[in-house]
Amino acid sequence: MSGGVLRTQLSGVWRRPGRLLLTGLSVLVAAFVVFGTVLAYSVVTRTTLDTFSETPEAVDLVVYAAGGEPLNPEQITEIKTTAGVRESAGRTTAWFTVGDAAAGTDLELLADPGTGPLSRLTLIAGTYPTGGRQIAMDRRAAARLGTTVGGTLRLHSGDHDAKPVTVTVTGVVDGPQDSAERAWAPDDVVTRISGEPGFSRVDVLVADGADVSAMMDGLSERLLRDPQAYISITTGEAMRVREARAAVRQFDQIFALVAMFVAIAVVAAALVATSTFRIVFAQRLRQLALLRAIGAQRGQLVVALAVEGAVTGLVTGTAGVVLAQLAGLSAPAVAGAFGRTLTGPDPSLAAAVAVVIGATLLTAGAVLAPAFAAAGVSPLQALRSASTLAAEPGIATPRLVGGLLLLAATGGMGWLTARSTGSSEVLLYLVGVGALAFGALIVLGPMLIRPVLAVAGWPLRRLGATGRLAVSGIGGAPKRAAAVSVVVALGVTMLAGTVVGISSLQLWTDRTMAARTPADLAMIAESPTGFDQLVSGVRADPRFRDVTPFRMADFSSSSGGYSHGAIAIDMTAMPALRTLSAAAGDIAALGPGRVILSSVAAEDLGAGVGDVVTLSPTAAPGAPGGGDATTIRVTVVAVLTGEGPLRSGAVLSDGDLVALGGSSAGLLADIDAGAGSNSGAGSNAGAGSDAGSSTNSSFDADSGSGTRDEALAAFRRIGAPAGAEVAVLADERDKADGEVSSLFAAALGLLGLTVLIAVVGVGTTTGLSVLERTREFGLARALGLTRARLRTMVGMEAGLYGLIGAVLGIALGVPMAWLTLESLRLDLPLTFPAAQLAAIAVAIAAITVLTGLLPARRAARVSPVAALAVD
Structure with a gap:
């Protein structure tokens, strides 16, 4: 049987x-x-x-320091003088900041011979550096920094005591791309600019007919005489394979994250x-x-x-x-x-x-x-x-009791999560909260369908009999509606939580960037002499708006301790500065004898609103930059939620900053994109001591809009005091916005897997429902329901599955996101992006309506007479 x-x-x-x-x-x-x-x-x-x-590809041998210390000049000489070495190239990297030391653009300076088989570059303009303080800019970096052949740049190292280095740009090249802005020079030039002798590795090209294995043995014998030397020697082919495998390893974490979302999609399936x-x-x-x-x-x-x-x-x-x-x-x-x-x-x-x-x-x-x-x-x-x-029978008592127990367990786990302190413990609790909450949703889903449907289906009831039939069709089978909608809710829960998290991150990024990069362009000089004329010139140019001068100085507490930057600037002059918020106090109360502190500076000084703090200049009177600097006492009127303008720790009045020893002056300006470009705005840029901007299309492959490059060229050409530096703050802001946008896009793509499975479920359920309800549809047709209205009714039912799931998912995802942000102590502002969440609900409903179109067409094609004959 x-x-x-x-x-x-x-x-x-x-x-x-x-x-x-x-x-x-x-x-x-x-x-x-x-x-x-x-x-x-x-x-x-x-x-x-x-x-x-x-x-x-031409590299035969690679000699590199394995112990962290670079190859010293003696070891490099040993390599170059080894028999059989036809050519060698040192590889080293130095990092600098162009423009302001704190708010400028990061630049990576790498060693490369520039020509020959050991080079990785292609020269596209000018000449490659041959000596002195000369560099060649990567095409993208040249466009971003507004520099061209013949211009100069001032490079700040990470050492605050070191003086900036002025370098001349001799050429523009194409080379291996990276997220950082890059420049290139011969190995000996890089070491002179950075002040760090030695190379991290040396690439070797052997002479024709030389025995590579014998050369490896010879190099090992010469370089490893010192037992303290940590040096490794390998073939070029082995190094290329190693580099490729290292590059592959970076994808392991990405695909591990993808695997997690795929696992959730499998659960949905x-x-x-x-x-x-x-x-x-x-x-x-x-x-x-x-x-x-x-x-x-x-x-x-x-x-x-x-x-x-x-x-x-x-x-x-x-x-x-x-x-x-x-x-x-x-x-x-x-x-x-x-x-x-x-x-x-x-x-x-x-x-x-x-x-x-x-x-x-x-x-x-x-x-x-x-x-x-x-x-x-x-x-x-x-x-x-x-x-x-x-x-369908109603929900059984054991199921109801089980659902209520899961709901109580969710609340208890949430309470433990809020009270926990360890990160690993919090993550474990968060997983538990999510699992219990979703389990409660599965069990109690049939009870939630009708109240949610009463709200979500209200607009459809207003459309007449077709809408009322669609709502009653869903309400008449609450278990089925719950089973389908819960799968949609799983995807929307993660989607809504991600949207809340990204929205909070975006708000935090916007606040941070408003302080760090309050304008598109900044010009900073060591002396305020001549800045009044510069301000007038920039304000007269229609390319710029919100032109705002400022002064800067450094200070520390009277007892020593940490050093911070101080700035004197009109906090209402620029739109970005007007968005800064105070955790305590009133920003508008700034004036003589008063100070606004950043959150970090306030913590270091142990001060709050109403306290009097003593600020001491970091440069003593008579020292370079010290001038007639004196210690000042000021009253704290506000503490910011984050950093001060241009990463400063304190905002002072102009008089107090001068008393503190402020000697550097600066200028902020936004680019007015609507002003267009003047004739020849960038065509003559590059003359003078500062680097100009090139409008040559070959320079602008990755630079963004031409308007920014033209405005940057005009900004430099207007004139500035000697030693003035220009920082393109908009680049840093764009980079931060791009990272958040990329994160959001990647999250949406991964979450789309679960939503896809959920949408398939809606389409499958609607299709099977049409087969099951053939007699019902035939009766409706016999009573006068047209084919068009029947198609509309079935499509509405499919849309309601998605809409109910979206409502349940948002109701579960938003609290989970808030709990995550609070329990992980991420210090991100809690947000409720109502417009984005509403868009998600509408989009899910629209997509599920589309999945119901084919079953709706099938239902409308059935003859009323044939349908009434079906059992």
């Missing part, structure tokens, strides 16, 4: 392949995503191994599969009851239904793997059409088989709960109608 039951169920599967595909569609998508992720990792790693290397099988088995309750009536046991039905689920998982999982493999094999051709180079994935039969087995087990597990429920059908139910069988 058991074999007959199994054959009966499987024969139904094979007779209806379309329903099999519809039932396992979420599993197919999950298998595609999982195996696609495996193939994507293979493509990325193989492409990186094939194409990436910082070491030129399991929930969708469970909901789908529950609907499918409900449609076949009369058949199952007949099997019970002729002698089938409950256990036999459970086994037969579980095997049916496993077969569904096997077929759809295999289909997903095959589709992912086809996509992976076509990736190189698609990339080539867009001018990119990708290496095809490494075929992995083991991974493919593992994914198929996983899909089979996942579906078999997802079918168990619906199978036990369906197998419990009474034989007497074979005499009842299908409509009676499909009616």
Whole structure:
């Protein structure tokens, strides 16, 4: 009998392949995503191994310091004078800041010979440095810093006691790209500019016919005579492979994060599969009851239904793997059409088989709960109608009690999370809170559908009979609606939490950048002499607006301690400065004898609003920069939530800053993009002691708008005191905004996996619902409901699944995000991005409406007469 039951169920599967595909569609998508992720990792790693290397192909040997200390001049001489060495190039890197030491643009200066087989550069303008304090700028760095051939830059090292170094730009080059702005020079020039002798490594090109292995032995013997020397020697090929593998390792963490989101998507697929099988088995309750009536046991039905689920998982999982493999094999051709180079994935039969087995087990597990429920059908139910069988009972008391217990456990875990202090402990608690909260949502979902539907469905009821029918169709099957909506809620919960977190991060970034980069451009000079004329000239140029002068000085507390910068500036002059907020006190109360402190300076000074603090100049009277500096006593009128303007620790009145010894002067200005460009704004830039901006298109590949480059050129050309430095603060602000935007885009892309599974679930449920309710739709058509209105009604029902899930997800995701920010002590402001959350809800509803279009068309095509004949 058991074999007959199994054959009966499987024969139904094979007779209806379309329903099999519809039932396992979420599993197919999950298998595609999982195996696609495996193939994507293979493509990325193989492409990186094939194409990436910082070491030129011509390098035969690489000698590098393994103990942290650079190769000293004696060791470098030993390398160069070794028999068989045809050419060598030292590699070293120095980091500087261009413009203001605190708020300028970071610049990475690297050593490269510039020409020959050991070079990684291509000269595109000017000449490569040959000596002295000369550098060649990377194309992007030249555009960002507004410099061109013949200009000069003042470089600040990380040592506050070191004087800035003035260098001349002799050329513009293309070289290996990095996130930092880059410049290049021969190895000996880099060491002279940085003041740090020695190289981190030396690349060696051996003479033709030389024995590389013998040279390695000879170099080892000469360099390792000193037992304290930590030096390694390897071949160029080995170094290239090592660099490529190191580059690949950076993707491991990225794909580990992707794997976490893929795992969540698989959970969503399991929930969708469970909901789908529950609907499918409900449609076949009369058949199952007949099997019970002729002698089938409950256990036999459970086994037969579980095997049916496993077969569904096997077929759809295999289909997903095959589709992912086809996509992976076509990736190189698609990339080539867009001018990119990708290496095809490494075929992995083991991974493919593992994914198929996983899909089979996942579906078999997802079918168990619906199978036990369906197998419990009474034989007497074979005499009842299908409509009676499909009616859903209310939520049982044990389920209600279990849901309330989960809800109480969620509250308790949340309380523990708020009180915990260890980061690892907090993360564990947060995972527990999320799991318990989602479990409570699954259990209590049917109870939540009707109240949520009463609010979410109100606009649809106002549309007339069609809207009321759609709302009643969802409300009449709360368990089904809960099963589908909960999967949508899973994706929206993470999506809403991410939006809240990113919004908080964006607000914090905006506040921080308002202090660090309050303007697009800044000019700073060691002496205020001549700045009044400069201010007038910049204000007269229509390219600029909100032109604001300022003064700066350094101070420390009377007892020594930490040193901070002080600034005198009109806090209402620039839009960005007007956004700064005070944690305590009133910013507008600034005046003579009063000071506004940053949060860090206030903590270091141990001062609050109303306290009198003593500020001492860091430069003594008579010392360079000291002048007639004196110690001042001022009253704290406000403490900022973060840093002061240009990362200062205190904001003073102009008179108090002069008394403190302020000798440097500066100017801030925003670029008025609407003013356009004057004729020849950047065409003659570059003359004089400061670097000018080039408007040559070859310089502007990554520089942003031409308006900024032209304004920068005009800003420099207006004139400035000797030694004045220009910082493009807008670049730092754009970089910070870009990082937040990239993080948001990456999070949305990863969360889209779960949303995709949820949308598939809505489409599957709607399609199966149409099959189940054929008689209902025929009756509605017979009573006068048109095809267009029937299509609209089914589409509305699909949209309501998404809207209810979105509401539940937002209701769960926002508190979780707030709890996360507070418990992890991230010091980010709590935000409620209502517009973005509303957009998510509308977008999810719209997408799920689209998934219901095909089932709606199918429902509208059914003849009323034929539909009324269906049981």
